[in-house]
Amino acid sequence: MPRSITAILSLAAATWLASAHAQVSVMAVRLGAKDVVALAKFYDTAFGLKQIDQVGNPPTEIIMRYGANAAAAKAGTSPEFLVEKRADGVAPDAMAHAIFQVPDVASSVAAVKAAGGTVRGDVVSAPIGNITVEIAMVVDPDGNVLELMELPKGVSHLPHP
Numbered sequence: 001m002p003r004s005i006t007a008i009l010s011l012a013a014a015t016w017l018a019s020a021h022a023q024v025s026v027m028a029v030r031l032g033a034k035d036v037v038a039l040a041k042f043y044d045t046a047f048g049l050k051q052i053d054q055v056g057n058p059p060t061e062i063i064m065r066y067g068a069n070a071a072a073a074k075a076g077t078s079p080e081f082l083v084e085k086r087a088d089g090v091a092p093d094a095m096a097h098a099i100f101q102v103p104d105v106a107s108s109v110a111a112v113k114a115a116g117g118t119v120r121g122d123v124v125s126a127p128i129g130n131i132t133v134e135i136a137m138v139v140d141p142d143g144n145v146l147e148l149m150e151l152p153k154g155v156s157h158l159p160h161p
Contacts, residue, residue, distance in 0.1 A: 026079045028063075029098045031144040032086030036062050039142050040083045046108075046115035046140075047100060049073070049081050060085040092143035105134040105150040112138045112148075120145070129159030 033039035040062040043049040049064035050073035061084040067073025081098070102108040105123055113119065120137040134150040151158070 028080035028082050030082040030084055031098060031140070031142070032090065032092060033083050033142045034086060035142075036060060036083050036085050039140060040064060042115045042117065042141050043081060043083065046111045046117060052080075086142070092145070097145040097147055099147040099149055102148050102150055105136050105148050108148045108150075109136050109138065112140075112146075116141045117146075131155055131159060133158070 031039075036059050040049075040051055043064060044051070048066060050067050050070045051062050052065050052070060052074040053063040055061040055063075061082055064081040064083065065073040065076050066078040067076045086092075100108070109119055109123065118139045120139055123134055123136045125132050126135055131152050133152070136148040138146050138148060140146060
């Protein structure tokens with residue numbers, strides 16, 4: 001009898017845990033900025049993110065989301081992109097970074113450069129599962145590293161066999 005109760009409780013816990021994880025999604029990405037307004041302008045120009053809110057006046061954080069304009073972004077459901085004031089003397093983290101899936105890595109690299117960012121190294125082709133992706137590492141004007149990833153036409157997500 002005790003084994004049956006343990007098995008039932010274990011199954012119930014596993015079921016609850018699975019359903020709790022199914023409700024988890026990416027809510028936001030946060031990157032630091034010396035100048036919050038200037039960096040938000042970079043992300044608008046380079047990637048089309050629109051400001052939907054801010055904290056403080058002048059802002060210490062600008063909240064952005066994808067949309068054709070600010071109203072559409074505010075009504076949208078894409079994950080938020082938070083540009084937050086970085087404390088003086090704090091350097092950008094060399095490892096943590098946002099990854100953008102882009103339709104054309106070369107055009108996106110050009111947009112980053114035009115908006116004031118820089119490119120780190122060359123665009124590389126990397127095999128992931130049974131596909132090959134194009135990857136560029138770029139740096140925003142505040143030193144945050146970003147990864148741009150172009151998937152093959154017709155592929156919407158990375159394969160994880």
